[in-house]
Amino acid sequence: MSFSFFKASRPKTPQEVVKAMKDSLVALDTKTVVEVKALEKALEEVEKNFVSMRCMLCGDGEVESNTDQVSQLALEVCKEDVLALMIHKLPNLGWEARKDLVHCWSILLKQKVDSRYCSVEYIENHFEFLDFLVVCYDNKEIALNCGLMLRECIKFPTLAKYILESASFELFFKFVELPNFDVASDAFSTFKDLLTKHGTVVAEYLTAHYDEFFDQYEKLLTSSNYVTRRQSLKLLSEFLLEPPSSHIMKRYIQEVRYLKVMMTLLKDSSKNIQISAFHIFKVFVANPNKPREVKVILAKNHGKLLELLHNLSAGKGAEDEQFEEEKELIIKEIDRLSRLSNPDH
Template sequence: MNFFNRQKTRTPAETVKALKDNIVRLDQTAAGEGRKRINEEVSRLLASTKNSLIGEGEAEPSPDVIAQVANEVYAQDLLSLLVIHLGKFDFEARKDVCHIYNTLLRRQLGTRSPTVDIIATRPDIIFNTLKGYANADIALNTGMILKEMLRYEPLARILLYSEQFYTFPNYIENTTFGISTDAFACMKETLTRHKPMVAQYLDANYDRFFNMYTTLILSANYVTKRQSLKLLGEILLDRANYSIMTRYIASEANLKMMMNFLRDKSRNIQFEAFHVFKVFVANPNKPAQIAAILRRNKDKLLVFLKEFHNDKDGMFVLFQCLSESSLMFEYLFCL
């Protein structure tokens, strides 16, 4: 009985310390009853820590308790340990880790975000979270944590400017549908949330980025190809990326790639490619080689646009799409 009484009188900070100790023990214990008991204790301590941060039932969390828990999490290096050992925890415990992480990331002291500041000094935490996509058991949990991290520009910058950013295609192309979709969503978040920072990165790393991104556009996987084309259109049409857009639409190879997609058997692929292709056509300052390609293919493009304009199937009745294809007629007739 004394053992249980001691557990009940733990302070929130002591609970966090006990959590760290049990995670270390879990990592050092072979499979069996002993490991099972430690895992159950880890689950209980995680649930208790979560409740201290977000409240239990209708009770609001205490700011003092939140501060105690947060400071002990930082002191015990739990931000790192929770990600590294997530795969050893039970299903519900993994969900509690997500709650703990997201609550701490959103915690503010005045204008400061202490958890963000700490992770910004520990890039390994971000990279280990990204590596969670390699483990199907925890991929969606770590994906949820990573999305929350990417809301903060200092953390998104660390990932974008790292070598690890270029592992996204592997997770997008070589995992299950659910994990692939989640990984793509995180890559998109990295590339779209903090626009001025991303524009600066793309301008400085144009060739490397688009060499990588083209592999996704040319993917044999329909979903990857479609969502990559859609995101490309969003990137190019964002005002913050004007200089990137002008470089992209000056490339003959890029134009030919989009024209090939206009012939794709999938109407959805054609639709997404059209929104990139129209930027080439509408450019008032076309390089000579771009204008020459469009002139050589003018008749075929006009036939395609006529069919595109008259298509009555699904999304092709959208007014915007029809009005844009009409505008393309005008541009092409003027070539």
Template sequence: MSFSFFKQLKPKTAAELVRQARDSLLSLDTKTTVADVRLLEKALEEAEKNIKAMKDMLLGDSDTEPSLENVAEVTMEVCKLDILELFVHKLAALGWEARKDAVHVWGAVLRQQLPAASAGGGGGGGGQCGLEYLENHGELLDSLISCYENKEIALNCGNMLRECARYPSLVKYMLESASFDLFFKFVQMPNFDIASDAFATFKELLTRHNAIVVAYLTSHYSEFFASFDKLLESDNYVTRRQSLKLLSDILLERSNSTIMLMYISDARNLRMMMNLIKDPSKNIQSSAFHVFKVFVANPNKAPQIVNILSKNRDKLLRFLDNFHLDKEDEQFEEEKELLVKEIEGLQSPPRNR
């Protein structure tokens, strides 16, 4: 393990700083022997100092604004020297503050739009080299998703993933990746903070870029909703409530109209909502109502949907008559009145002979 970088003087340029950061990160070898502990501690100290210096160059500090020239130079060197990859693989070895600084550097590099001369190195077109780097190293996104299994760095990785969710190309990769299925497990983890963070990322991926989400849900409709149903049926109250709210957001998004029509034509989905509006929790009932109303209000109901509503006509009317929110809501009352009229107008299905 080489520690020659310890002898280097304070970096004179942004490029030198990033190179020293790379060297110090590469020296964080968790497999060192006991005899190397002192050297490892020194490497960690150097790495953390360099990451903070990079953050200050990119974002400024309490005393100084960042120099545009330094920002561009740090960004280019971070991309050139694989610092983003090192952040993912070495994050767990860093201390608490250094992880936070690394997250800030990650976001700043991703967002940075380089001027034409800087990006091209000779007058070429500008661009976001951090974004391009991750587009070419999608496996790093898979690694970040898997980090939810490590409670020490899960929340840091969540912040990094949500930075990535700003960009349609990265969202497309994550939705299409086998790693995306891990979210159905992570959002139900026993650690509340990690489960909540994972759900925040999950929601961001499914709501931020409409065109990408429509394409994903269209091509993965069956497998996605088969997994999503398990969240709606979870024994965990928070999981059920969050999932119902997310489902409502997805179905009522105008660009998802095709997905909504597929969903509200499935009798199994209707039965699930009819069970959820009877949940002991008023919050669950209210969230389920907002999905249930779409089935009833649909002017072109599928025959199996009409059949279920008709068979349960009297029970539904009794339920709606007694169904009230804890606080007055004029829109809710209007919607409920419309549903009552729609259900009252349903004909009882013919009996099979």
């Protein structure tokens, strides 16, 4: 009797944990059709196995995780295609199991084995998993779980690059405006990470897809949704002003259509949006190589622009001083352009 007790309590090896996890995830398929009771049993098994996997990966509060076991587990998960099952079975799982899955996912991705990120390499060989996770934003039950998993992936340049260049990237322009606020906000966080985490990757992507990207982005800047306008304007500053994207910014500030977008945002009813728009608008005005069309627009609208700028203030101490200095320079430049275009006045 005591022998079987000790036998049962022997800690599982990484191989056993992964095998149990694989069997229980596969069982979700085979048993679903049979009966509800069997499905409930299979889901309980999965939940139990995720708890075991989580304990092995990060300890259980009493016992710390063992580095060798964690490495072995990361290797087994890839070798047995359990990473694929974790992604594809996510929609079938309960709340608790999904939470544990996301936690395990984030640890597995960071796990180096012999100086290689084996889970990242596995995803590099199965890029379609990333498309699957992006599309899951359309399923509000699992959207937030998939968002967390995607942001873990985006920390790696090769995975971020794939998403940016995939057809599924375009879906973000829709997802950030979904009616469910939590899902839309989460999609925006992922969108932001894609455009800010790896400057060189982003600059390469924008160089190759300039027109289609900024066509879509203009719709976000002119959205009827205040949150979308504000967030996308702030994000535009972040990735345009990154050193690797300086050539993109130079191209952007040559374009009259985008100058007009910023001029419209300067009139927005929200002061926050006005201030953010000013920080991009000033780059158009201060550009020493302004094309003729940009000069003409600024000169033609100088009266309205000066009135808007005079009424604009940041109102935050030292920041305010710098803002006022910049504003003065921009006002002078617009004034100068209007005099050049109309020498009689």
